[in-house]
Amino acid sequence: MLDSGVPLDNITYSTLITAARRCRQFAKAVEWFERMYSPSPDGTGAPAVLPDEVTYSAVLDVYAQLGMKEEVLALFDRARGSGWKPDHVAFAVLAKMFGEAGDYDGIQLVFREMRDVGVRPNIFVYNALLEALGKTGKPGLARSLFEEMVAEGVEPNARTLTALAKIYGRARWGRDALQLWDQMRAKKVPADSILCNTLLSMCADVGLVAEAEQLFGEMKDPELEDVPKPDKWSYTAMINIYGSIKDADRALQLFVEMLEVGIEANIMSYTIVIQCLGKANRIRDAVEVLEAGLERGLRPDDRLCGCLLSVVSLSTGEETELVLACLEKFNPNLVKLVRTLGDTQATIDEIKEELKAVLNGADSEVRRPYCNCLIDICHNHGLPPQRAGQLFRLAQGYGLYSKLHIRKDDEWLLDLRSLSIGAAKTAFNDWMSTLLDRAAQGQPLPQSFNVFTGSSTHKFAQGLATAFAVHLEETAVPFRPSESQDAQSPYEGTMSE
Numbered sequence: 001m002l003d004s005g006v007p008l009d010n011i012t013y014s015t016l017i018t019a020a021r022r023c024r025q026f027a028k029a030v031e032w033f034e035r036m037y038s039p040s041p042d043g044t045g046a047p048a049v050l051p052d053e054v055t056y057s058a059v060l061d062v063y064a065q066l067g068m069k070e071e072v073l074a075l076f077d078r079a080r081g082s083g084w085k086p087d088h089v090a091f092a093v094l095a096k097m098f099g100e101a102g103d104y105d106g107i108q109l110v111f112r113e114m115r116d117v118g119v120r121p122n123i124f125v126y127n128a129l130l131e132a133l134g135k136t137g138k139p140g141l142a143r144s145l146f147e148e149m150v151a152e153g154v155e156p157n158a159r160t161l162t163a164l165a166k167i168y169g170r171a172r173w174g175r176d177a178l179q180l181w182d183q184m185r186a187k188k189v190p191a192d193s194i195l196c197n198t199l200l201s202m203c204a205d206v207g208l209v210a211e212a213e214q215l216f217g218e219m220k221d222p223e224l225e226d227v228p229k230p231d232k233w234s235y236t237a238m239i240n241i242y243g244s245i246k247d248a249d250r251a252l253q254l255f256v257e258m259l260e261v262g263i264e265a266n267i268m269s270y271t272i273v274i275q276c277l278g279k280a281n282r283i284r285d286a287v288e289v290l291e292a293g294l295e296r297g298l299r300p301d302d303r304l305c306g307c308l309l310s311v312v313s314l315s316t317g318e319e320t321e322l323v324l325a326c327l328e329k330f331n332p333n334l335v336k337l338v339r340t341l342g343d344t345q346a347t348i349d350e351i352k353e354e355l356k357a358v359l360n361g362a363d364s365e366v367r368r369p370y371c372n373c374l375i376d377i378c379h380n381h382g383l384p385p386q387r388a389g390q391l392f393r394l395a396q397g398y399g400l401y402s403k404l405h406i407r408k409d410d411e412w413l414l415d416l417r418s419l420s421i422g423a424a425k426t427a428f429n430d431w432m433s434t435l436l437d438r439a440a441q442g443q444p445l446p447q448s449f450n451v452f453t454g455s456s457t458h459k460f461a462q463g464l465a466t467a468f469a470v471h472l473e474e475t476a477v478p479f480r481p482s483e484s485q486d487a488q489s490p491y492e493g494t495m496s497e
């Protein structure tokens with residue numbers, strides 16, 4: 001068209017911009033819009049082509065996706081000045097942007113603008129806003145908006161309830177979410193698999209076992225038509241719940257049931273079941289589940305490899321070799337590193353090179369968990385005593401433990417909440433060595449020291465705080481539980497001690 005001298009009209013520009021947006025080529029969308037909005041050659045200063053409501057809405061969404069908040073507001077004002085009447089799509093874009101920022105004033109601005117142009121908020125706008133609020137951790141605001149929505153006569157749908165369930169779940173408002181679910185069922189609001197699976201996952205997160213079992217039972221009941229039938233995500237959520245309470249029998253039973261009814265297990269299901277069996281010290285059963293999965297075409301990912309590493313740390317003797325033999329089939333570098341760590345003749349340079357190879361081949365999100373498990377293996381398998389410290393310092397050099405230490409003039413803090421038990425012990429010992437070295441060199445030290453081990457509100461969370469208390473007692477280090485009511489439950493010590 002350009003080569004032939006055919007002028008581009010609004011429909012052409014709008015199609016190009018929308019296509020670029022849907023392909024997530026946001027820079028291209030902006031480029032076409034700027035070309036469209038550039039002054040026309042007639043010298044009047046008017047745009048070459050005046051955008052319509054579809055184009056404005058698309059470009060507003062592009063700017064919002066790029067995080068260009070000022071450009072969103074400037075374009076909105078400019079478009080309104082040209083006589084444009086925003087539609088629900090445009091207002092949903094603004095609502096989502098302000099919601100993700102937790103900007104209550106911005107949210108109210110959206111509603112004022114809607115009233116000014118005579119557009120009534122619909123379910124599309126409210127859903128966009130509630131989904132955005134899920135990223136801000138503001139359950140109270142989400143509930144207020146939901147109540148306002150109902151008061152305005154806007155009927156919620158499954159997507160609305162899914163957004164609220166996610167928000168309530170993150171805030172540990174599990175019972176509020178289930179109460180809302182009961183209310184919506186009484187009103188015959190249709191439910192879908194995404195909503196029910198979100199509720200099951202929320203129950204897993206906050207420890208509502210009986211409630212999850214009731215919902216899952218209703219999903220399996222052939223006589224109930226108002227709830228969807230369970231799928232692989234439903235089974236995975238339930239398996240996760242049983243894994244959290246260390247009920248290996250029920251987790252494995254449900255896993256087998258899923259396969260028997262013809263639902264192919266996903267890799268998350270395999271990972272949870274194997275982890276649960278490992279913690280129950282049923283190492284051979286864990287290996288059997290893995291081998292059966294490999295026969296069915298399972299393709300292990302980095303998370304499953306990390307799970308197997310944790311099983312190695314919990315196993316002994318022949319069972320350790322069984323797990324390593326399985327792991328070696330799809331991650332030989334990881335097994336090679338484990339064996340090198342156990343070699344008393346291995347040098348630190350050899351360990352460094354093999355660790356680097358493992359980390360370079362792994363996703364960034366699993367690198368620290370890998371190191372945690374490897375350090376646990378050093379502790380639990382009686383490897384050369386220096387190995388755990390060497391691994392910790394190497395991982396620290398790669399930036400994997402960079403945020404453990406917080407140093408202030410009058411206080412030093414050590415945050416162990418993201419570490420395994422073995423890694424936490426190693427990090428603490430390394431920290432104490434640093435303190436002793438500084439004291440020996442006469443360097444200044446703060447008056448107080450705090451160690452954070454966490455005190456999770458999760459019903460099933462346990463382990464680190466208890467194990468660390470035992471470690472302090474064994475090492476006779478003068479730290480004591482803090483009298484602070486802080487939920488992080490730190491241990492504290494002072495220079496006088």
